[in-house]
Amino acid sequence: MAEHRHRVVIVGGGFGGLYAAKSLGRAPVDITLIDKRNFHLFQPLLYQVATGTLSPADISSPLRGILSQQRNTQVLMDHVIDVDAKQQHVVTPNRVIPYDTLIVATGVRHHYFGNDDWKKTAPGLKTVEDALNMRRRIFLAFEAAEKESDPEKRQALLTFVIVGGGPTGVELAGAIAELAFKTLKNDFRNIDVQQTKVLLLEGLDRVLPPYAPELSGKAAASLQRLGVTIMTETRVTQVDANGVTVQRDGQTSVIPSETVLWAAGVKASSVGKLLSERTGVALDRVGRVMVDSDLSVPGYGNIFVIGDLANFSHQPTTQGKDSAAPPPSLPGVAPVAIQEGQYVASKICAQLAGKPKAPFRYKEVGSLAIIGQNLAVVDLGFVKFSGPIAWLVWIFAHVYYLIEFDNKLLVLLQWGWNYFTRQRGARLITGEATLSSPVPSASPSPGKQGSDALNDRVSVEVS
């Protein structure tokens, strides 16, 4: 028996890592939670920061504040550069931190399918800085259009292209359409904001591909009513200063646009690759760690990978049990990460008590996506619906999670205010106040595009 209490090191303070830490709050362990940032981010609402409705602090909670009363836990703002699975420690730039059990929950980043030069022109949406960058780009485009006298350039400034028709893309497109056609209706004198074009590009044959087809149809109809133009079966082959080059029906065309937003794909955090090198664990094609049925790394019963970084494929499919295809991995959504964090916490407690623990099993809780003010689609498995009721479910599901950490009823009030006034108080252009210079044209390469299995779906527990 060691002199010290069992040491749990958790890397990453997202939903997975944070729920693991909270679930171990009364366990006889010493926890170190390491994160690069000093706050937990409620990522499902990040698009509302990007479109000027909420402030970053509205959807963030300081990790120290959340865990200040949990005396067995210390928070370290640092980043992990190595893991020694044999010696059982993680390495940060200035220290070595020993563990008895390691939980890795560093998530995913957005990803351009090998076209990293698109990044400058087409920002993605994973961090607070990403959201503020998007916000700056969107509002600067309107400001520049107001000053532009060339009609073609003005139309390019008023054309917003969202790449990827998953939930993030759908939410961004709906929010930008509402922004242009409602919030900003009376704000400009030289441009007619009704000429704004909001294009949503999707590689597959419908928006929200992970959802049931009828919900995709309803979402598409709602988006079109808001003024969004949906282009399905459309592949993006180039993003540059001219706009977006797309292939559709075998035809190639260029959509002139100054504002291209990326909502198409994700890639595992680099800690996954590190773990693979140190333990030999397999990764899937986007770099996620292939975990065992108890979420551990095969051969290392004291290293767990949870959340978006984990590829968990042991789930029995609810339908078609006799199907020959391997079961799909769990999607990269908050409820999966939360349940995985809670499971690993109880697994550790069981191990310490010398008790067995059944494999992890995900309890399906449904999917939601919001399209606009009082428009949403909800898929609870046994029931699917859309419209204002779905919107209310969405609102309360999100607020339910927000107030787990902090009093975010203020967010509800903010929404209420926005709902009745259609104002967006947070539409500040901050930071570098210029349109980012377009990327010099690179050699065109065909881009895989569309909703990835990993697509950062908005999906929250509503039970």
Place this chain on the structure above:
Amino acid sequence: MAEHRHRVVIVGGGFGGLYAAKSLGRAPVDITLIDKRNFHLFQPLLYQVATGTLSPADISSPLRGILSQQRNTQVLMDHVIDVDAKQQHVVTPNRVIPYDTLIVATGVRHHYFGNDDWKKTAPGLKTVEDALNMRRRIFLAFEAAEKESDPEKRQALLTFVIVGGGPTGVELAGAIAELAFKTLKNDFRNIDVQQTKVLLLEGLDRVLPPYAPELSGKAAASLQRLGVTIMTETRVTQVDANGVTVQRDGQTSVIPSETVLWAAGVKASSVGKLLSERTGVALDRVGRVMVDSDLSVPGYGNIFVIGDLANFSHQPTTQGKDSAAPPPSLPGVAPVAIQEGQYVASKICAQLAGKPKAPFRYKEVGSLAIIGQNLAVVDLGFVKFSGPIAWLVWIFAHVYYLIEFDNKLLVLLQWGWNYFTRQRGARLITGEATLSSPVPSASPSPGKQGSDALNDRVSVEVS
């Protein structure tokens, strides 16, 4: 008579420019409001962003939103690079904008009295970016201290030096002391936040020099109760990687500190110098424009300068009318700018109607400064008080102005929440997540320091 309506160009969307525009809302004029930013900033609360209580959007309102219903007004996000007083137009990088009347309200910046190399080490507080930079610096210092094993370095990380004992300095010092000793009390495991030092340096013999001495005394006592160390008659001679070098009682000493915050002096916007070159108008020693008794530029009855950029010295002193000294100029506070904006609007209307207009006269409305949670000092001229009542007056005076523009009752709720929980939800470290590298040591030069006449006093109307 010209073909067009009388054209008013307003440069700057702070209190002066915005109130001028609003007051001309029904006048038979065409208004162009030019600002570098797309929002009006409620600067008196900027220190609450810097210390993690409020978000930038809480104290900002989009200019287009404020003026969207005012059909005679257009907003242009642009910056003025020249003024042609003879041809009557202003120049921005891409256009020439003619005016019949010009109102310049571009304010002041913070200023290091010739020691611009201190800027990197000792950030000031004038813009949203300044506030977020300060916030990052303050919270990163605690994070770095938590990881630091060398006791001396740790103490330097836990030492916060605020240069300048005017209202901004007093408010920052009080807020940081509350942050360290109350909000963060349970948040760290390796450091004892009770060892935090908050030093407030002032060149004169008391804090809040523009206020009555008894209020300075009460403010000092309140700050000391919160844990702030006040050093009066202390001159800063150097700011560098070692910390702050000060002269006091003829002695020179170095205060090791990683976080030095600048609240000591301001300098007029460069548009003042431009105006002086184009019109020959005199500037005072900090670059403010010496305006006529109607706030116009001498010799140019259609160019007005208002707000912090104006030096208005025509005010009769309320006391000591037989004093030989020239009357002091009006302080750089919001009520002065607001009244000046309103005056110029009515002056323009009088001119258009061919009616005379009496010179500008400032109506004194009192001064307030907040020291901490439910501690403030108020000087209304006829009555001076401090303590919780003063704090309530301060809160309501501020909210009164905030809701002029937007529904900022949410700010009141946010404060209420913070008041009862002592939480600071907006303490995110965003942007560049490293302590800024210290400035290489420069040749020491004696620095003038202390509360400048222009010091950005928090002072709002409470009548």
